[in-house]
Amino acid sequence: MGSIRRTPPSFVALPLLCLLAVANAGDPYLFFEWHVTYGTISPLGVPQQGILVNGQFPGPEINSTSNNNIVVNVFNEIDEPLLFTWAGIQQRKNSWQDGTPGTMCPILPGQNYTYQFQVKDQIGSYIYFPTTALHRASGGMGMIKVHSRELIPVPFDNPTEEHSILLGDWYNKGHKTLKRILDSGRSIGKPDGIQINGKSAKVGDAAVEPLVTVEAGKTYRLRVCNVGMKLTVNFRIQGHAMKLVEMEGSHTVQNVYDSMDIHVGQCMSVLVTFDQTPKDYYFVTSSRFFKQVLTSVATIRYVNGNGPASPELPPPPPENSGGIAWSINQFRSFRWNLTASAARPNPQGSYHYGQINITRTIKLSNSRQVVDGKLRFAVNGISHVDGQTPFKLAEYFGKAKQVFKYDLVKDEAEQGDHKVVVAPSVKNATFRNFVEIIFENKEKSVQTWHLDGYSFFAVAIEAGTWTPEKRKNYNLLDAVSRHTIQVYPNSWAAVMTTLDNAGMWNLRSEMRERAYLGQQFYFSVVSPELSLRDEYNLPVGQELCGVVKDLPRLALYT
Template structure:
């Protein structure tokens, strides 16, 4: 082989290698969704299992991995999964909400394909059809940093995932029928921790996790409940907060942490106490009756049971709200840490961007023909047979919904409209969203497709002069925000992810009865640069059923 030939061969090889290496790794999963009997509180009921498990399989992946999950629905009802907090860039087709996708029908399967692009952190998946979240079908999705991106703490000895939250002993179909009849599902029956509930002193309880003395462990904790905020703590140990909903945080140390519905946190815990058993404690917050559950954490050389004296919960009532607000204010973005990309988290100076639109959201409850409904600014969302995203994509939006029923400012009357709710948004606008809670119960809100900067929470009513109290330097970038009773919260985000994205109450009863809407974020260019075409395997239903899946973008 001559020298020129060798040069050409090497050049071709390098080009081919570059093409092969350019695509990020793929992870493939096959999930079978079935019914099964579960009893987190000791009362058997019909649960929803994934591959026979509750909680469902844990997805361990790395930033930029491509995730492919083939989901087979063996239930007797439609099924959908959403990937809460995963910012599927340009791909609301896979978001897993009734407004964006047709459900997976009984006996059918659907393959989700999405990329955890430039993300790290702790996330959850759960069903969005009906009240299925009350039956299980949920799990954790852990996105690790790539090797070339330094993490602002030493590698832990191990990582432990905890899905905690309130639990109803009634079946999910019964709960749905209660809501459909116009009544509330009421208060939960207890608290579960990874599908179990134990009381202090329960000698039959088995250890949930073990720790070696002297080593440090990462606990990823997510609240997957239906309505209750919780507080978690570990007997005899402090917790160092290091990550929250995909962002590294300033590493403050806490005795206990409030965790609201839909939220996830990562804490580091060092096994620096006497070698014995200790309780991981979870108790409800801002609830008339305190519900609690414990799990055992055991030192590998344990020589005794856990003490029956557990750490108390934080103060309740108005003092408790002040305590929790102060804790929220202590959460800060770690500006010196790397992000999921090779640049510092704090390189995005969000506080210097001019606000182009302010949307003030007030949550409300109504009774329509004697039936309970919830809404936003006088509109109670209703799902349709045709997903809103599909109707818009095929130019049939006017046959399914009307844009902008929800106004940027709430009205003072108590009227409510029951209809599909879609708010038009300008691509790449920088938006301020104010959540104002006039009720006596705490609320939690979630926005799909984006992270936002949680810049303020305060008691009372919001007004423009309140902006002087915003944290415009190091507010944590996250995707959920709690709003305390008779309080408000403010977030900021750039609507730069084209698609249709769900903003909803994370209290499932409220979302099911209308407390949600969708942002329609269309790119003026209608280009693949900004949004993917409809996947060729996408299911069609409603008025678009049978239409060709020809690409509309180029």
């Protein structure tokens, strides 16, 4: 492998000056240096090649506070191009740093790139992960924690400690093997098991080290994220209830649950008071809506406890149609805590989203198709492919027509069977429009959707087919502001948001197989004024590639 290209000191300073100094000069900076390498990991007990960040899987946490400026210098020491995305972090005016193939040139092997973004007006639990190829299948992911500033009260007492738990389904095949399977036209099939913070255990296994160590009578915050490839999972703790306090950047009404469904790409925080007999207890994770139930456990250990965890696990929720109804009811119990003081993007409009007139309704239907003998996934009949030129760069330099066509994805799917088009997919959006997006799922598997650059109000999930009359069932008062939404089989989900963040933003399936094979597209949100007030210019030092590789760098916005 070639030598690592070290960043000269001026590289970090110049983009920060151009991107952040205008509005954010007084906010603290956090600096990180990451070396991404291969290393042997065994999440399910089978040694395999993993993707490590600074030698770790899961990767190191980004532990920040609202409005911090985050600077991450990533050195790519694996043998393939690499990008990281910061899922749920709303980079205002800065899709340049979003870390998707549609917005940035990849970091080539032996090179590095410095990401710069701000966690502006945000709190909560998020993840980062690689968006290139099938890299997420082999690791590279970690937790982003954004705390409230000290002057802003949090709607619960400070916990004794907090712990990050990244869990999800796992494949024993490496990312290169899985990518070859998809490229050959086949599905990667069912996962091999479930990992919890990079490990998997069964009832009765000796715990080498506990997942969490607790003191009797004290309360702990667990930040839990599903970083899997495909499956919804449920998590629960023997003998202990969980109080939900935060979900994807929003404080929630503090309901208490025995178990929680968490879909791919989602994060939530629960408070747990450990007030039982001091001994070991199991943290249990099991798959949902899947023919074969996959289960993994981890040990929670009381300090000075006496005795192993009971082999009797708390039961999972029901499955099949009853399980879907149970899960939908749990979704409906999630409410935004409107009395909490907390950072919120666009706080002036946040409280009154139900009183804003809908400007545009977009209905999106996912489908599984075979195109020229190969498996593809599509949105409204369009199966997305990435190109050699990031769409954001092509648009910025006036080369969009050479790279993609706008609006192949229509606002409503055509009825009946139609041929799927495989092409780069970018959809125009009008700046500051208030849009309603309806996700329709006519397939047999649960879907999870994510929108970069925004949070949206998850106002409804119901079985059946959406019609305008269904709006009377929307929660227009205290729906949780979040960035992912699940859609159950033969069901629909509705979200609402204001498209006020200029840039090129990815709307994708969080199932990596589906996203890789086309179930995604990009929203192009352009400010008509081309003003720095609305969007930053191309950063100094940003890599150029494809048809714009040798073009002169321009500052188009003033």
